[in-house]
Amino acid sequence: MVLEQVKIDFNVTPEIKRFVYVYLFGTQEACYMVDSGVAGCESQVEARMAHCGLTPENLKGIFLTHAHPDHIGTANYFRTKYGCKVYASEGEKRWIENIDTQFAERPIPNFYNLAGASTPVDVVVGDGDKIDLCEGNVLKVVRTPGHSADEVSYVLNGCAFIGDSVPVKGDIPILVDVRATRATLKRIAALDCDTFYPAWDHTYDAREMQAKVAEAEALLNVIESAVKQSKAFAVSAAVKLRIEPNADSEGANLLENADLAAIVDEVCARLSAPMLKQNPLFKTTVRAFL
DSSP, X not given: OXXXXXXXXXXXXXXXXXXXXXXXXXXXXXXXXXXXXXXXOHHHHHHHHHHTTOOGGGEEEEEOSOOOHHHHTTHHHHHHHXXXXXXXXXXXXXXXXXXXXXXXXXXXXXXXXXHOSOOOOSEEEOTTOEEEOGGGOEEEEEEOOSSSTTOEEEEETTEEEEETOSOOTTSOOOOSOHHHHHHHHHHHHTOOOSEEEESSSOOEEHHHHHHHHHHHHHHHHHHHHHHHHHHHHHHHHHHHTTOOTTTOHHHHHHHHHHHHHHHHHHHHHHTTOGGGGGSTHHHHHHHHHO
């Protein structure tokens, strides 16, 4: 069975350059994709498929780990052109099937150029599901939320495709639920797999994965500590500005926004990472720790 990693480069803004990995696996008779990259990378993926002996016309399924634009961007293209099924979790389905809803709730720069088009989810997957593939292979679904509300990972023959579920040291930590992320890290560390395939980094063997999980847990602890210290700083600043949170809803919103902006600034300073302020999603991460 072929297993190919495809690196997709893209820009969130002219200043923020990112990349994501799409994974292809299967045989010439039946092949599959884990995540689909950003809109516009269709020809790159098709060319890689042909290069490694896979036939786009025999693409049977796209397994989405979650709904963010860099993972769903070509799903509608491949589904429409080749008739493959799209698989995703119930909690991510709403954003995949309606990208306008996703943008309204999670606006990011360049969103529509990255996300492509809304895509019907043909098969809703849940934790513990087993999906029969070609030649007797079985893909297992493992729920790994935290980075997003209902992210899933997929396990096949000792290989785990883990999306963005593990924060990477040195990268921008993006998450919506700290408690869920910590539980996910424990779950991934306990998987009986030989190789791990993340969306934002090179592949890891089992020993390296344990080290990456430990690094991720340490990173969460550092951010949590910085947020706790910074929260006290922001509240003090708000009081000095005589903002009364209980006076009315407008005042409460002003305090919350003032607090969050001050906390983000202070966290970035404490982490010696001012570049994190360039990414609007880091505010969501900080809010998750409050």
